[in-house]
């Protein structure tokens with residue numbers, strides 16, 4: 001038997017499975033669906049040009065400005081035009097987006113959007129509410145077979161085409177590899193945040209999906225472009241809780257320990273400047289010992305808990321009252337613009353392999369993602385993949401091979417060292433010497449372990465670092481202090497294979 005396997009149970013994976021119904025499909029997810037997925041943590045919402053005076057054209061323009069010259073205009077326009085239909089799909093699945101008294105969807109403003117364009121749920125609960133609605137639908141959809149707690153470890157390619165996925169599960173077959181034969185595999189494994197010491201992503205976002213695709217020969221696009229959220233709440237937690245951008249949209253300001261606003265001298269839009277600029281501003285404050293705090297006292301004040309319950313709970317758990325006290329913030333890895341290169345239908349360069357959501361690179365983010373475009377991208381491309389696969393002759397499948405080998409947990413000290421290296425040298429501010437150090441560290445870590453999960457993490461880290469080393473300019477989320485300006489010579493996207501990344505590393509260290 002052969003069928004469609006979706007790897008990942010976040011928004012992209014679940015939406016694709018629901019849109020495929022009643023076509024049979026199997027989902028493998030590293031954690032129970034709803035857990036271990038960034039989707040459930042999204043606080044802002046989904047960008048969709050629905051309000052009067054707004055348009056898909058304006059949305060496209062804003063996305064292109066944010067992406068700093070590397071956005072694929074046609075693909076982005078298509079996504080912006082489809083946004084209202086996909087929001088309607090989500091409403092159909094039961095997502096309770098916020099409405100006004102007349103029943104119209106309420107649209108909020110976020111940084112770098114020229115219009116009020118974000119649909120939200122109960123202020124900052126969009127991700128949780130969307131996932132709860134989809135999870136309920138998935139459970140009542142008989143065409144979807146779920147394998148939760150299964151981590152994909154290898155994509156099998158035979159005669160140039162995807163033939164299946166090897167995944168390790170913990171449901172009754174502890175520590176055993178299972179082979180899922182598949183005619184098509186949809187990768188929906190999310191981001192790479194857990195490769196960094198400070199991240200807003202769940203621990204499952206280890207970049208394994210990206211590495212598996214690269215090992216299967218897929219072309220990877222723009223891996224050097226990593227977005228750091230400027231305002232993760234600095235209370236020493238891993239992952240770091242997020243103080244949503246919407247707070248700055250409501251007028252919250254960034255101040256140092258003396259109460260002085262530090263963003264106005266750095267950018268005309270001050271706190272609402274593009275994320276990378278705010279992230280560097282915040283990072284510099286910590287570097288020069290002045291600290292960085294989000295001051296919500298005047299702009300939000302007593303309404304804080306009602307308007308932003310998730311942020312309020314995170315602050316209060318650390319003894320901070322956001323109504324009366326500025327919130328300490330620092331940049332954290334938040335979103336990967338790069339990923340497995342796809343065409344406008346979500347097809348990768350490997351026949352039978354598709355990618356949707358954060359693991360993919362469709363061309364809509366360029367060098368920097370516009371806030372709230374990622375949930376939109378996830379549903380638009382997951383839906384397109386489902387439409388393309390709906391007509392394939394497939395069946396529901398069960399794992400048909402078990403390999404009884406035992407695995408130990410990946411060595412935590414090595415993983416911590418890898419995360420430190422990535423944050424220190426491949427983070428908010430990069431330079432050639434630091435990137436060489438990172439490439440050297442990655443090679444040393446590889447020699448220190450034969451753990452396959454760590455090797456996959458190292459492959460993803462290598463793709464990011466090698467591409468960052470090769471891009472000798474600063475653009476969007478990629479900032480090189482040794483090349484602080486954008487250069488026409490690099491005004492193009494990066495496309496590379498794992499072998500290309502290895503060759504770049506070899507040359508850099510020669």
Ligand SMILES: Cc1cc2nc3c(=O)[nH]c(=O)nc-3n(C[C@H](O)[C@H](O)[C@H](O)COP(=O)(O)OP(=O)(O)OC[C@H]3O[C@@H](n4cnc5c(N)ncnc54)[C@H](O)[C@@H]3O)c2cc1C
Nearest residue numbers: 008009010011012030038039044045152190357358372375
């Ligand atoms: C705190 C936070 C707030 C955000 N806020 C917003 C927002 O307001 N608006 C917006 O547009 N975007 C936001 N984003 C980004 C957005 O949430 C993500 O880009 C998007 O949800 C990614 O969806 P996904 O389905 O691709 O991945 P995820 O939702 O991360 O799901 C990935 C899935 O793959 C599974 N998985 C991973 N590796 C494997 C493996 N090897 N085998 C099997 N399964 C695997 C995971 O367990 C999970 O089920 C936010 C992100 C974070 C972290």
